[in-house]
Amino acid sequence: MTNLKVETREKLKLVSTATLMTALYKRGLRNQWIQDVHRINKHSGTMVGEAFTLRYMPAREDLNQLEVFRDREHPQRKAVEICPSGAVLVIDSRKDPRAASAGSILISRLMVRGAAGIVTDGGFRDTPEIEKLGIPAYHNRPSAPTNLTLHQAIDINVPIGCGDTPVFPGDVIVGDDEGVAVIPAHLADDIAEEAVEMTTYEDFVTEEVINGRSILGLYPATDEQSLVDYKAWRQRTGR
Incomplete structure (x- = not known):
């Protein structure tokens, strides 16, 4: 809820996020700007929603084969299916865009389920398709390799770091054409x-x-x- x-x-x-950052600075909060994330689809409007988080860790090859997606409890797939309507899925990809955090199919599913947006400090694949979607999406840069190449999804809705910024579940995430700000709930x-x-x-x-x-x-x-x-x-x- x-x-x-x-x-x-x-x-x-x-x-604007610029105005928000000044208001946060007045309260002594200087690290509420998610670094190095860029909007893919500028037509999709301002993003506002509470943070629902997903955390990746470095992949261990024997535990991160394609077969893991057969598990309905796989954290990446599960996060997409349980992210609340109106929330923003924020992904800690360890600031590593060499493998995709997600792609257009998963982001389309989030959009249909009513999510307010998605942010990763890694990369997304299928960016030409994401550009056409109506859900705000922010990443570092395009990345075609599957997330399994380097990332192992490990935790859902826990405190994370995204772009060197602390994000706690329930924090309010605001994104515009400049980037993404994090407001403590x-x-x-x-x-x-x-x-x-x-x-x-x-x-x-x-x-x-x-x-x-x-x-x-x-x-x-x-x-x-x-x-x-x-x-x-x-x-x-x-x-």
Whole structure:
């Protein structure tokens, strides 16, 4: 059962990961950006959902033959089948994109089951097909070899590292065209609220800068007049 409030999810869809990272930095959190992951299908919209995790370890050859996929409890297959609707499957592939973390069939299954997205710090295969899917998908780079080549799926929904970032089950994952941010679950409501306010102010600042105003005293708002002008702008624009 999801703990992410509908209103919080909707707010997070309206803000950038850059704004979220600033809000997290204000709280002393500096390592919430999943490093070196890139969006495959930019048409698929903003990704927001709670983390459901899968962890790989280095493969041991005698335990990682094709026959392992006959086991219905195989962690990779099982993760795809039990990842909750609205969640983001986050995969710890040890930052190794030399073998695929998954491919288009498994990601299609996640999409049909209602997952909000998928992220790996490794690679995906079948990227031309993934580009056409409506589910947000992030990886390091394309990788054709099967995951069995180097990765052994070992744990489901445990704390992991993804792109040098700690991800705990239930953390809120937000992805846009720049990349993926991780919000600790207990901060999600407050971060979402603050990020919406920050975005509104930045929209005001952008308009003022385009009209020729200096950023000094405006961004950040260290001059009282900036706040006076911002209040008037909000009243005028209905923001």
